[in-house]
Amino acid sequence: MYRISLQKAEDAATIERLMAKVFGPERHARSVWQLRQGPAIESLCIVAKDGDEIVGSLRFWEVRLGSQDILLLGPLAVLPSLRGKGCGKALVEDGLRRATGGPWPLVLVSGEADYYPRFGFVPARDYDLKWPGFIESERLQFYELMPGALTNLPPGPFVVAPVAE
Ligand SMILES: CC(C)(COP(=O)(O)OP(=O)(O)OC[C@H]1O[C@@H](n2cnc3c(N)ncnc32)[C@H](O)[C@@H]1OP(=O)(O)O)[C@@H](O)C(=O)NCCC(=O)NCCS
Numbered sequence: 001m002y003r004i005s006l007q008k009a010e011d012a013a014t015i016e017r018l019m020a021k022v023f024g025p026e027r028h029a030r031s032v033w034q035l036r037q038g039p040a041i042e043s044l045c046i047v048a049k050d051g052d053e054i055v056g057s058l059r060f061w062e063v064r065l066g067s068q069d070i071l072l073l074g075p076l077a078v079l080p081s082l083r084g085k086g087c088g089k090a091l092v093e094d095g096l097r098r099a100t101g102g103p104w105p106l107v108l109v110s111g112e113a114d115y116y117p118r119f120g121f122v123p124a125r126d127y128d129l130k131w132p133g134f135i136e137s138e139r140l141q142f143y144e145l146m147p148g149a150l151t152n153l154p155p156g157p158f159v160v161a162p163v164a165e
Helices: 009-023 086-100
Strands: 001-008 046-050 051-064 070-080 106-110 140-146 159-164
Touching: 001 086, 009 051, 009 070, 046 086, 051 086, 051 106, 070 086
Parallel strands: 070 106
Antiparallel strands: 001 046, 046 051, 051 070, 051 159, 106 140
């Protein structure tokens, strides 16, 4: 079993090592990382611990979708040696639970097309998103934190941008 808890300041270096191991040294050049400007949402930054060891991490950033602020899920990372044991699932479910009831109507993720639907994510390809850079469109998926948030969206296109811009 994994214990999920909020990230602490002293976890930062371990999480950075996990990110480097999972996403590699070029990670900051990826379009999704360009959206992560400013600090992550502290109340939604969680780790999975096996005993005292950090084995997984999930963070969320706020991003602009057209004229509204929504959440961007990720990076989500689990130690390679511990994959397939439910750790990623526990992190995503916990993170979405913490995000529910907040001010954000939607969560957007750039992730594996066949991983996120199990949590309720749906393809974003019909919403005419203007992503900042190259993206395989099937990676973009939405999760409704507020029921009806997707059906209530005005017509696109929607520029996806950092909130700090
Ligand atoms: C994606 C990742 C977070 C999944 O974590 P994990 O702990 O291995 O996943 P879980 O054990 O919780 O898997 C839950 C379910 O998803 C399935 N699954 C796991 N990885 C998957 C993937 N990449 N694609 C599709 N399904 C996947 C599992 O088989 C499991 O299915 P089941 O419930 O039917 O048994 C992990 O593989 C990882 O860190 N990958 C590299 C980084 C990455 O791609 N992050 C996501 C993009 S931000």
